[in-house]
Amino acid sequence: MINKRILFLAVAALLVIISACSNDSGTGIENRDPILVVNNENLILTGSPRYDIIEISNGGGGQLKWNVVQWPDWMDLSTFAGRVDRDTLDLKLTTNFGKLQYGSYEGSIIITSNGGDATIA
Numbered sequence: 001m002i003n004k005r006i007l008f009l010a011v012a013a014l015l016v017i018i019s020a021c022s023n024d025s026g027t028g029i030e031n032r033d034p035i036l037v038v039n040n041e042n043l044i045l046t047g048s049p050r051y052d053i054i055e056i057s058n059g060g061g062g063q064l065k066w067n068v069v070q071w072p073d074w075m076d077l078s079t080f081a082g083r084v085d086r087d088t089l090d091l092k093l094t095t096n097f098g099k100l101q102y103g104s105y106e107g108s109i110i111i112t113s114n115g116g117d118a119t120i121a
Contacts, residue, residue, distance in 0.1 A: 032061035033115065035115045036058075037057045040120065042121060045095055050094075053092055058084045058115065068091070074095065074099040075107065076094040077094075078094075107121075
């Protein structure tokens with residue numbers, strides 16, 4: 001009788017473990033909160049007529065919801081808000097030369113999200 005109880009408890013414990021792991025495919029990512037990740041917090045613009053890029057990705061789980069809340073007025077952005085699951089989004093930055101006179105310029109881009117904030121200077 002004791003052996004049957006031990007076997008029953010062992011099987012029940014194994015089923016609980018399998019059930020817990022099956023919700024996240026063994027990675028644990030789906031159960032984590034989103035984390036804002038940017039590829040560069042210091043950016044030197046090339047002044048290229050094309051654009052420069054900041055990569056935004058989710059280093060956690062769930063869905064990262066982000067917004068650009070501040071950027072220099074002489075810069076054009078490809079988008080100002082978005083959502084990222086497991087992929088990477090390219091935020092394209094274009095220098096608007098029509099708003100500039102010759103010289104050096106500085107500015108910051110501030111991104112807020114449900115996974116933290118980032119300042120790119």
